[in-house]
Amino acid sequence: MSRVAYSVAAALGALAAMIGISGLLGDTWVVTVPWAVPLGGLQLSMDRLAGFFVALIGFATIPVSLYAIGYAGDDRRGALPYVGFVIAMCAVPLAANVMTFAVAWELMALASYLLVVQKATNGTATHPGAPAADGSESHDASPHAGGRHAHDAAEATGAAWTYAVMAHAGFVCLLAGMLLLSAWSGSTRFADWRDTELTPLARDAVFVLLALGFASKAGVIPLHVWLPLAHPAAPSHVSALMSGVMIKLGVYGLFRVSLEWIGPAPAWWGVAILVAGTISAVVGVLYALVEHDLKRLLAFHSIENVGIILIGLGAGVLFLESGLGTLAVLGIAAALYHTANHAAFKGLLFLGAGAVVRSTGTRNMEVMGGLVKRMPWTAAMFLLGAVAISALPPLNGFVSEWLTFQALLQSLQVPHTGIGLVFVGGMAGLALTGGLAMACFVKAFGVTFLALPRSEAARSAVEAPGWMRLGMALLAFACVALGLGPTIVVPVLGLVAGDLTGEVTPLWFGDWLRLDVPGDFASLSTFAIAIALLVAGIVPLVVLRARGLTRRRVYETWGCGRLLQTSRMQYTATAFASPFRRIFDFLYQPAHALHVEAHPESRFFVDAIRYVHETRAVAEDWLYHPLSQALHDVTERIRGVQSGSTNVYLVYILAALVLMLVLG
Amino acid sequence: MLRQLRAALGVGVVTEPPAPASEIEALGVTLRGEIARLFGRSLHIRQVDAGSCNGCEIEISGLTGPHYDLERFGLHFVASPRHADCLLVTGPVTRNMAEALRRTWEATPDPKLVIAVGDCSRDGGIFAGSYAIAGGVADVIPVDAVILGCPPSPKALLAGLLDAMGRLRQ
Numbered sequence: 117m118s119r120v121a122y123s124v125a126a127a128l129g130a131l132a133a134m135i136g137i138s139g140l141l142g143d144t145w146v147v148t149v150p151w152a153v154p155l156g157g158l159q160l161s162m163d164r165l166a167g168f169f170v171a172l173i174g175f176a177t178i179p180v181s182l183y184a185i186g187y188a189g190d191d192r193r194g195a196l197p198y199v200g201f202v203i204a205m206c207a208v209p210l211a212a213n214v215m216t217f218a219v220a221w222e223l224m225a226l227a228s229y230l231l232v233v234q235k236a237t238n239g240t241a242t243h244p245g246a247p248a249a250d251g252s253e254s255h256d257a258s259p260h261a262g263g264r265h266a267h268d269a270a271e272a273t274g275a276a277w278t279y280a281v282m283a284h285a286g287f288v289c290l291l292a293g294m295l296l297l298s299a300w301s302g303s304t305r306f307a308d309w310r311d312t313e314l315t316p317l318a319r320d321a322v323f324v325l326l327a328l329g330f331a332s333k334a335g336v337i338p339l340h341v342w343l344p345l346a347h348p349a350a351p352s353h354v355s356a357l358m359s360g361v362m363i364k365l366g367v368y369g370l371f372r373v374s375l376e377w378i379g380p381a382p383a384w385w386g387v388a389i390l391v392a393g394t395i396s397a398v399v400g401v402l403y404a405l406v407e408h409d410l411k412r413l414l415a416f417h418s419i420e421n422v423g424i425i426l427i428g429l430g431a432g433v434l435f436l437e438s439g440l441g442t443l444a445v446l447g448i449a450a451a452l453y454h455t456a457n458h459a460a461f462k463g464l465l466f467l468g469a470g471a472v473v474r475s476t477g478t479r480n481m482e483v484m485g486g487l488v489k490r491m492p493w494t495a496a497m498f499l500l501g502a503v504a505i506s507a508l509p510p511l512n513g514f515v516s517e518w519l520t521f522q523a524l525l526q527s528l529q530v531p532h533t534g535i536g537l538v539f540v541g542g543m544a545g546l547a548l549t550g551g552l553a554m555a556c557f558v559k560a561f562g563v564t565f566l567a568l569p570r571s572e573a574a575r576s577a578v579e580a581p582g583w584m585r586l587g588m589a590l591l592a593f594a595c596v597a598l599g600l601g602p603t604i605v606v607p608v609l610g611l612v613a614g615d616l617t618g619e620v621t622p623l624w625f626g627d628w629l630r631l632d633v634p635g636d637f638a639s640l641s642t643f644a645i646a647i648a649l650l651v652a653g654i655v656p657l658v659v660l661r662a663r664g665l666t667r668r669r670v671y672e673t674w675g676c677g678r679l680l681q682t683s684r685m686q687y688t689a690t691a692f693a694s695p696f697r698r699i700f701d702f703l704y705q706p707a708h709a710l711h712v713e714a715h716p717e718s719r720f721f722v723d724a725i726r727y728v729h730e731t732r733a734v735a736e737d738w739l740y741h742p743l744s745q746a747l748h749d750v751t752e753r754i755r756g757v758q759s760g761s762t763n764v765y766l767v768y769i770l771a772a773l774v775l776m777l778v779l780g
Numbered sequence: 781m782l783r784q785l786r787a788a789l790g791v792g793v794v795t796e797p798p799a800p801a802s803e804i805e806a807l808g809v810t811l812r813g814e815i816a817r818l819f820g821r822s823l824h825i826r827q828v829d830a831g832s833c834n835g836c837e838i839e840i841s842g843l844t845g846p847h848y849d850l851e852r853f854g855l856h857f858v859a860s861p862r863h864a865d866c867l868l869v870t871g872p873v874t875r876n877m878a879e880a881l882r883r884t885w886e887a888t889p890d891p892k893l894v895i896a897v898g899d900c901s902r903d904g905g906i907f908a909g910s911y912a913i914a915g916g917v918a919d920v921i922p923v924d925a926v927i928l929g930c931p932p933s934p935k936a937l938l939a940g941l942l943d944a945m946g947r948l949r950q
């Protein structure tokens with residue numbers, strides 16, 4: 117049954133990919149079903165941007181659904197919401213009026229809510245008795261077993277609750293903005309908004325509302341709180357879709373808002389987007405660095421990558437405002453490219469993490485290790501994803517970050533100094549992000565897959581079944597293809613960006629091997645890099661073979677002559693992240709506690725050492741807690757109105773009646 | 781810090797006068813020739829302290845100083861036996877270090893050269909007969925040459941290395 121549902125989802129994905137591609141290449145159509153929903157009817161329309169996102173959703177859905185066939189097995193929970201989720205996601209970029217959009221958006225939120233909450237309902241966690249993944253890092257010699265089930269359920273409930281609240285707060289913003297626009301423009305059709313004359317204040321108000329709504333879906337800091345909770349709580353194929361595609365629909369909205377619906381954008385929109393992107397990128401990766409829950413780590417990287425996309429978009433908006441159309445197209449194409457790339461490598465990483473979690477029963481990296489021997493396939497795939505997300509050539513992450521850099525570097529042409537500084541900030545942030553992301557994935561891959569297993573669960577891990585490997589392999593292929601094929605992809609994205617900005621795209625199909633940045637600024641050939649790397653790897657091998665130096669001896673790892681080598685001597689994730697935690701302690705506001713239990717006879721005989729280290733989430737502490745506290749206080753006060761006494765309610769009715777009569 | 785500085789200045793130089801530069805030069809050049817002939821380029825040495833009093837180590841580290849500067853003759857100290865051609869073992873082999881020494885020897889790629897340094901390394905020296913000792917280096921791993929002295933001077937070390945090379949050639 118679940119097998120059928122996931123196969124259907126994969127087929128839907130293939131269909132969406134085809135429709136999307138045709139839209140991406142310039143096909144446009146409008147479908148209207150007046151009776152389906154009130155207020156303007158169901159209306160879908162296709163343009164290049166919608167085509168891009170539909171294709172993205174389709175291409176991500178195929179491998180993820182194939183993976184899900186193996187991952188879910190006979191578990192039927194979540195299969196139907198999953199299909200609904202995919203359909204709703206495809207409908208969002210196609211929606212052509214407010215009502216259709218609202219229905220699709222809410223369906224998407226609802227379906228994903230059901231998928232997140234799924235573990236809270238019933239069902240079994242994969243491996244009962246496996247160590248639990250704690251949010252805080254606590255290092256016991258023996259990770260506590262059992263209680264995982266209840267822990268999972270409680271976690272999923274909490275995550276789903278936060279997710280629902282954030283999704284709806286965002287939705288309220290969106291709806292308010294859209295209804296205002298509809299009222300002012302006299303139409304609920306998106307296409308009519310473009311030509312509406314609005315006062316600058318009205319436009320700004322609508323922009324703020326819509327941007328807040330979309331940014332909360334995209335996980336922009338500080339609206340990201342739901343994301344590191346919901347992604348890990350959901351099953352991994354769902355996380356892959358949520359992170360790879362769903363949050364991108366928030367980005368999609370930002371594209372539409374800042375470039376199409378109420379454009380042309382004033383400079384401060386671009387500045388806001390660029391600054392928000394920079395902050396999200398840097399802070400997101402910093403939180404990922406100290407995170408030892410594998411899936412939460414990936415969730416924080418999603419925030420980082422959305423930040424990188426927004427840096428490209430913000431740059432595009434600013435260039436457009438400064439009249440530099442060519443560069444605007446470049447920035448926006450870079451943002452779109454990174455959107456696609458992130459879907460590929462983050463999807464891959466989530467699927468890899470899912471395979472690990474499924475076979476070890478934990479998400480805590482500190483009890484993993486040595487999985488490369490037990491799950492070589494998954495390890496290879498995860499490594500490829502890690503290389504891609506770390507923006508190392510010749511894979512896809514490198515290409516889009518390179519393009520973003522090229523756009524930012526040309527900001528010298530922007531006449532305004534203040535805006536130039538914003539660009540410089542973006543560049544610095546992007547560079548810092550790249551370095552930190554690499555450090556983070558050295559940690560994630562090294563601690564999870566290398567060295568000796570740190571627990572029984574890791575020791576007895578087994579490779580993922582065929583369907584899951586197929587899903588991962590497809591996404592890995594996408595990472596390589598997007599890395600090697602920028603000469604084909606970039607011009608197509610240039611067309612999308614050209615449509616959005618009304619500029620003629622300077623990016624065109626030319627040289628098949630070399631990608632040129634407009635204005636003779638820079639060029640890149642990932643093929644050349646790939647070949648150079650291949651040669652650098654193969655030539656020494658050939659030379660050694662030719663000289664007959666191929667004698668090998670297999671021997672245990674050199675451990676400085678130590679007699680006993682256990683996993684306790686290994687570098688832990690906490691230790692790896694420690695220098696970063698110290699450097700950036702203003703952000704983490706860390707709290708340490710070291711408990712040493714000594715033998716009663718002598719303090720030199722230590723029975724146990726327990727080190728607890730927690731980093732605080734600044735956004736929660738400074739923004740959300742005061743906010744929810746204030747909300748709580750207000751509702752506490754209002755509650756007095758609801759006394760429960762019938763007499764009082766009768767008085768209310770009377771008062772209301774009198775009021776109506778007076779006003780009427 | 782000032783106190784340390786004053787002590788250092790007050791005591792002055794207490795090391796013995798080094799061997800004349802010309803002798804070192806002559807020894808070194810011959811050694812380099814031998815190394816080039818036997819190993820192609822250079823000799824990588826892993827020093828193993830199997831339980832020495834550290835006297836031998838002080839002399840060995842003297843070799844890397846500016847006066848002797850053994851790197852110019854193609855000799856390098858490396859941080860892992862995996863990178864080494866030659867093990868330079870000092871001290872008697874304590875029981876605690878016996879297994880580690882054996883493993884170090886196993887971890888060194890073939891062909892390898894083992895040179896024992898100091899009187900202790902021959903038979904335990906002044907520690908011979910102690911309950912804590914497994915014996916000389918040769919009791920634990922095969923030894924190619926012994927450089928005697930307690931401790932041997934840097935020059936003696938160079939000469940000993942040369943001697944070991946010569947023996948290897950035969």
Ligand code: SF4
Nearest residue numbers: 832835898899900930
């Ligand atoms: S030979 Fe002399 S200097 Fe060297 S370890 Fe033995 S006692 Fe110390």
